[in-house]
Amino acid sequence: MGEAGTRTPRERYRAQVQEEVKQHAWAQIATAGASALSLNAIAKQMGMSGPALYRYFANRDELITELVKDAYRSLADTFAARAEAGTDLDGLAHALRGWALDDPQRYFLVYGTPVPGYQAPEDTTRTAGEIMAHLLDACAAEEPPAGHPSAEEPPAASRPLDGHLDDYRAWAGEHPAPPSALRRALAFWTRLHGVLSLELAGHFTGMGFDPAELYADEVRALAGRWA
Amino acid sequence: MGEAGTRTPRERYRAQVQEEVKQHAWAQIATAGASALSLNAIAKQMGMSGPALYRYFANRDELITELVKDAYRSLADTFAARAEAGTDLDGLAHALRGWALDDPQRYFLVYGTPVPGYQAPEDTTRTAGEIMAHLLDACAAEEPPAGHPSAEEPPAASRPLDGHLDDYRAWAGEHPAPPSALRRALAFWTRLHGVLSLELAGHFTGMGFDPAELYADEVRALAGRWA
DNA sequence: CGTGTTCGTTAGAAGTTATAACTCTTCAAA
DNA sequence: TTTGAAGAGTTATAACTTCTAACGAACACG
Numbered sequence: 001m002g003e004a005g006t007r008t009p010r011e012r013y014r015a016q017v018q019e020e021v022k023q024h025a026w027a028q029i030a031t032a033g034a035s036a037l038s039l040n041a042i043a044k045q046m047g048m049s050g051p052a053l054y055r056y057f058a059n060r061d062e063l064i065t066e067l068v069k070d071a072y073r074s075l076a077d078t079f080a081a082r083a084e085a086g087t088d089l090d091g092l093a094h095a096l097r098g099w100a101l102d103d104p105q106r107y108f109l110v111y112g113t114p115v116p117g118y119q120a121p122e123d124t125t126r127t128a129g130e131i132m133a134h135l136l137d138a139c140a141a142e143e144p145p146a147g148h149p150s151a152e153e154p155p156a157a158s159r160p161l162d163g164h165l166d167d168y169r170a171w172a173g174e175h176p177a178p179p180s181a182l183r184r185a186l187a188f189w190t191r192l193h194g195v196l197s198l199e200l201a202g203h204f205t206g207m208g209f210d211p212a213e214l215y216a217d218e219v220r221a222l223a224g225r226w227a
Numbered sequence: 228m229g230e231a232g233t234r235t236p237r238e239r240y241r242a243q244v245q246e247e248v249k250q251h252a253w254a255q256i257a258t259a260g261a262s263a264l265s266l267n268a269i270a271k272q273m274g275m276s277g278p279a280l281y282r283y284f285a286n287r288d289e290l291i292t293e294l295v296k297d298a299y300r301s302l303a304d305t306f307a308a309r310a311e312a313g314t315d316l317d318g319l320a321h322a323l324r325g326w327a328l329d330d331p332q333r334y335f336l337v338y339g340t341p342v343p344g345y346q347a348p349e350d351t352t353r354t355a356g357e358i359m360a361h362l363l364d365a366c367a368a369e370e371p372p373a374g375h376p377s378a379e380e381p382p383a384a385s386r387p388l389d390g391h392l393d394d395y396r397a398w399a400g401e402h403p404a405p406p407s408a409l410r411r412a413l414a415f416w417t418r419l420h421g422v423l424s425l426e427l428a429g430h431f432t433g434m435g436f437d438p439a440e441l442y443a444d445e446v447r448a449l450a451g452r453w454a
Numbered sequence: 455c456g457t458g459t460t461c462g463t464t465a466g467a468a469g470t471t472a473t474a475a476c477t478c479t480t481c482a483a484a
Numbered sequence: 485t486t487t488g489a490a491g492a493g494t495t496a497t498a499a500c501t502t503c504t505a506a507c508g509a510a511c512a513c514g
Contacts (some may be wrong), residue, residue: 031341032342038469040471049469052493104440111425115263190425191421193421197421201340201341203338214413214417266503275461275462277501
């Protein structure tokens, strides 16, 4: 095998410790949120004293940034794996919800409340492009039934956004998809995020309906087919 | 006027100080996020020393909770004011976006990343019901054009969620609205939140389209009319 | 005009991030 | 194999934070 892994035993050990730190960090975030993440507590859990962790992460923000990057990568990988088994919007939607429910705080680390000053590293924007590319692939492959009376796609001339999307196709790295696919991908993203984030934040609790059904409804509407 | 205001001068002063504290808190949150809110810094800004603020708020969480309650109330009032001028979904959507853009961090305090342990106070759930009631009013009043070919409402029999909504109408305090209105209100909420939260979080930056257009498109789709 | 509630203070405990300086291990090259 | 440099982990410390406790001073009210 190509030695893509770590070379020297030092780097090997270093990567291993970093991974363990991140593991504990995820556990903390899952139970108390990202704002409550404590380097000191992690160090104590690992049996070493506070400042030792600064050998591995420059500061708290760098650790969190690394977690954000991992979260993005995790979603991209999930989409990639699902795309292997055929590019369908349904599958992508299902994969997205599964990924989100698997660790809500990980979802919020990507799509949740932003810190005003914080600028996402170049790395994540590239991964975000990957994610969007999978989505665009699926949208381009699955053209909705055109003449269906209950299809939700409006007549082409009446969508003001399409012109914009056509002009600025910098979108997702010059992905070769028609404007309609861009529009649908955007709707997929925003609508499913809308349902998902409200569900994960607990805004549906006590309302007496199944969020999964609402999610499925939105997926059906996006696919242009109603049951 | 009914003396709904504070009675004694002590209570008057107390309320005034509390209001000033919240003012500074909002300023801090707007520039650095809620997690960076510092009671000490607020006290210093107000010219008094740290622990003085504990006369007015039991702890940091209580201050934040108060801000959350105020944010909910602010949105409910915004909706109420807009409803005075006629109950239309378009107006409500516009009011929502204006309210959100006016102070993004206030929006995220309501609809952003939740703290795992945190339980919203009874007060906010009631205000949330108020907000939903305005939405339901508008949805019930504005029945979409039925036979329109590009209407997005699917045939009644094929919407699995409606049954649920009909069973559990605990939703929004027994609001007298038909299931279709409930369904539309839910879509209004989730879809506009989807676009809005992604916009406010900066996920559209660099994509080269106008979020306002995307938002308007979603509003049009919800109203069942395409330009 | 007392008198008691309330406000603001300082002191301090316990926690956090982060830096500096020092020791000890470990690795690698001569 | 020996030796020396790089890296890991340690303590000490500074500068924060939230929050409690005890004290003094101001103020409203009977």
